[in-house]
Amino acid sequence: MEYRFSNRALSAKPSRIREISARGAVDPEFISFAIGNPAYETFPVEDIRRCADLVYERVPKYALQYGPTIGDDGFRALVKERLQKVMGINPEGNDILVTSGSQQGLTLMPMTMANEGDIVLVEEFTYMGALSCMRGMCTRPVGVKVDEDGINLEALEEACIEAKKYGATISYLYLIPNFQNPMGVCLPLEKRKKILELASKYDFMVYEDNPYGELRYSGEHIPALKALDTEGRVVYAGSFSKILASGIRLGFICASEAVIAKMSALKGNLDSGSPVSSSLIARYFMEEGKLDPHVEKTCALYAKKRNAMVEGLDKYMSSKCTKTNPEGGMFLWVTLPEDADADAVFEACLENHIGVIPSSCFAPDEEKPGKAFRLCFATPTLEEIELGCKRFGDVTKKFFGE
Amino acid sequence: MEYRFSNRALSAKPSRIREISARGAVDPEFISFAIGNPAYETFPVEDIRRCADLVYERVPKYALQYGPTIGDDGFRALVKERLQKVMGINPEGNDILVTSGSQQGLTLMPMTMANEGDIVLVEEFTYMGALSCMRGMCTRPVGVKVDEDGINLEALEEACIEAKKYGATISYLYLIPNFQNPMGVCLPLEKRKKILELASKYDFMVYEDNPYGELRYSGEHIPALKALDTEGRVVYAGSFSKILASGIRLGFICASEAVIAKMSALKGNLDSGSPVSSSLIARYFMEEGKLDPHVEKTCALYAKKRNAMVEGLDKYMSSKCTKTNPEGGMFLWVTLPEDADADAVFEACLENHIGVIPSSCFAPDEEKPGKAFRLCFATPTLEEIELGCKRFGDVTKKFFGE
Known part of the structure; x- marks a missing residue:
């Protein structure tokens, strides 16, 4: 039969990454800089296994029954503490909602704060999963130019003025301030402050997506926008x-x-609440004081990989x-x-057994696909990084010369 | 600041059940027939604990990394098998999407199949969590009269004709065919067939929500609507x-x-995929052949509780x-x-330390709150059922006489 799919469903695009992965799966020589998964070797498997078992030893009744939609109170308290310590966020007046991965927040934000047709301002190239959630809620992502040090403030203000001119409502600005996905750039403090001034002046919200904030390998920590947020x-x-x-x-x-009260009500619709066991695993791990040394170890590994990719590309x-x-995170851009044929370069990469992701996947505007690639240094091994950089470099030299 | 919440967020209503639970929490004598949780004593805690540990022993890499959005293949294959065996559903042409609780499906359906303003036909009184998801997607639930044997077919056809008259699109009919929540009624085979004929005639989809289908304590199993679905x-x-x-x-x-392909794409927006560990726990439990005897044991317990409540109310x-x-499930209505003051009876119940849920919570139309209560027999103990029926019965006698 002919289904009448919703506009939301019709907005969903096939994933280009899946296509690249599929290509990789049938090519035994393939090296992927495409996929953005954390490195498996960073997972503290035995600790997680033990903490998972503790859940059923200590609180089986709690873990196996429906839990609170907002999440486990003990875990939420630990998160608040950590946010204050690591990100400088004032716990007063703020609340924590546990989500099923940070992906869920990317839907909860437009679901809670935007109506269909509203504008979401985003970086020129941004996380495709966030774009997909915005489109899935029938909002309109609009890209704003990005410089070496993050979003361009003049372009941001211009977008606000233009939106007003056309009677469009800007619901929020979506930002990945630290080690941005896909570009790897980081917003300096001054820019963060000015963004909040613009938010206040043009009355929009800011969604600060910070999955990589603790993964810094060089440079100085910068306070979160949320830490500077007085409104x-x-x-x-x-x-x-x-x-x-x-x-x-x-x-x-x-x-x-x-905001958390409304988001929590709508999260109830999405899954009634995330599994309590996941929160408790993280909670026990933190209570044992293991998270800080673990993050340190993870950063040490990723720093090596980042260095290897930077050196490999330089070479x-x-x-x-x-x-x-990038001073942290997982990606390099x-x-x-300007006159390159990006599609041809991309195809040549695949033929040379190296997977990267073309900028078009991260573009809010299909008409502006860009001529760039995201390379992930977190997932491949050091050996794969060296060999992959050689392959990728060879392709660029074939097209553009030394 | 004044937030501009979305229409979706503004549709969210405070949960009446939470309010009743809060009342219960401060009343040490309180007995709850309100909450609809499965009985804790049915959970196979030690088996789940062991299966959870097996996940980390056997496939830690798979369980701890991002997994496929559609879910674990082995689990999906087992579900297909079970649906064929228990519900008579033909696996051919059908696919399985793993969801984070069946709650997630209740949002995925309107998200995928309905646009804002579309009609969803529902039973006169229906699961409040489903109504909440429909409203959260800005669709319009419209109630259809329910008889002792489920939804009234004449009223259903009339609703289709009326909708057409007013130019409204009926996206789908939401049904809980077995041991309906909140009414406990069950749709006979003939009605199921006729519903599918009407769906075809008036071109709408049917969402068959079947969380209680395996919890039958008397009467004969009836094939799922999905088993009869040729289109x-x-x-x-x-x-x-x-x-x-x-x-x-x-x-x-x-x-x-x-349909699964589209739903799977939109589920990606909600959480990237449910935790693989949950699917694997259920998969290992099923592979060990433990699910059938476990369901049998659960049914034996619930049958006793159902009998106790029926007898208690008769008495x-x-x-x-x-x-x-009800021939199964968890609820009795x-x-x-007709001339009762349902609010006063409800208040008197709370004062007599017995919690029930008023029909208004299950009403798609606020103007038609009904004069009825849902009583859950699955969660309380047998002793609580006996005492609670006495308390509830006393209240009804006080208002309406012997």
Whole structure:
């Protein structure tokens, strides 16, 4: 039969990453810089196994029955403490909602704060999973130019003025301030402050997506936008996927109590509440004091991988291409010369058994696909990074010369 | 600050059940027939604990990394097998999507199949969590009269004709065919067939929500609507909350491949995928052949509780009230005389330390709150059922006489 799918369903696009992965799966020589998974070797498997078992030893009744939609109170308290300590976020007036991975927050935000047709401002290239959630709620993501140090403030203000001119409502600005996905750039403090001034002036909310905030390998820590937020405009989202394990599907939102109350009600519709066991695994792990040393260990590994990729590209890539120099996170961004045929370069990469993700996947505007690639250094091994950089570099040199 | 919440967020209503629970929490004598949780004593705690540990022993890498959005293949294959065996559903042309509890399906359905403003036909009184999801997607639930044997077919056809007259689109009919929540009624085979004929005639989908289908204590099994569906109009939703444990948040949807593909894409927006560990716990439990005997044991316990409540109400309740006689599930429905003051009876129940849920909570139309209560027999102990029926019966006699 002919189904009448909703506009929301019709907005869903097939995932290009899945297509690249499929190609990789049938190519035994394939090296992937495409997929953005945390490195498996960072997962503290035995500790998680033990903490999971503790859940059933200590609180089986609690873990196996329906739990509170907002999440486990003990875990939420620990998250608040950690946010204060690590990100400088004031717990007063703010509340925590546990989410099923930080992905869930990406839907809860437009679901709670935006109507169909509303504008969401985003970085010129941004996380495709966030774009997908915005489209899935029938909002309109609009890209804003990004510089070496993050979103361009003049372009941001111009977008606000233009939106007003056309009678469009800007619901919120979606930002990944630290080690942005896909570009790897980081917003300096001054820019963060000015963004909040613009938010207040043009009356929009800010969604601060910070899954990589604790993964810094060089440079100085910068306070979260939420730490600078005096008006309750910032909705902060964190994740345990990159600092513990992605498979337990554990994230959280920190926002004003009023916003959390509404989001919690709508989260009830999505799954009644995340599995309590995931929160308790993370809670026990934190209570044992293991999270800080674990994050340190993870950063040490990723720093090595970041260095290896930076060195590999310096060594092998055509000088006609430019790259960002991320101080943390998982990704690095390579921009091709302006006259490049990005599709041809992408195809040549696949033929040379190296997977990268084209900028078009991260573009809010299909008409502006860009000429760049995201390279993930977190997932591959050091050996794969060296060999992959060689392959990728060879392709760029073939197209653009030394 | 003044937040501009979305229409979706503004549709969320405070939960009446939470209010009743709060009342119960401060009343040490309180007995709750209100909450609809599965009985804790049915959870196979030691088996779940062991299966959870097996996950980390056997496939830690798989369980801790991002998994497939559609769910674990082995689990999905087992669900297909079980649906064929227990519900008579043909696996051909159908696919399975793992959901985070069956609650998630209740949002995925309107999200995927309905636009804002579309009509969803529902039973006169229906599961409040489903209503909440429909409202959360800005669709319009419209109630259809229910008889002792489920939804009234003339009223259903009339609703279709009326909708057409006013130019409204009926997206789907939401049904709980077995041991309906809150009324406890069960749809006979002939009615199921005719519903599918009407669905075809008036071109709407059917969402068959079947969390209680395996909890039958008397009478004959009736095939699922999905088993009778030749056109791919039925989206079937199942749950492990009532036959294994609710805390692992494990449900599934069985529908045509085209519908599952779209739902799976939108589920990606909600949480990227449910935790693989939940599926694997259920999978290992099923592979060990433990699910069938476990369901049998659960049914034996619930049958005793159902009998106790039926007998208790026969013994203590005013003859002016009527009740349904559920052949399974968790709920029984008591209807007050037509001239009753349902709010006063409800308050008197709370004062007499007995919690029930008023029909208004299950009403799609606020103007038609009804004069009835849902009583849950699954959660309380046998002693609580006896004492609670006495208390509830006393209240009804005080209002309506013997």
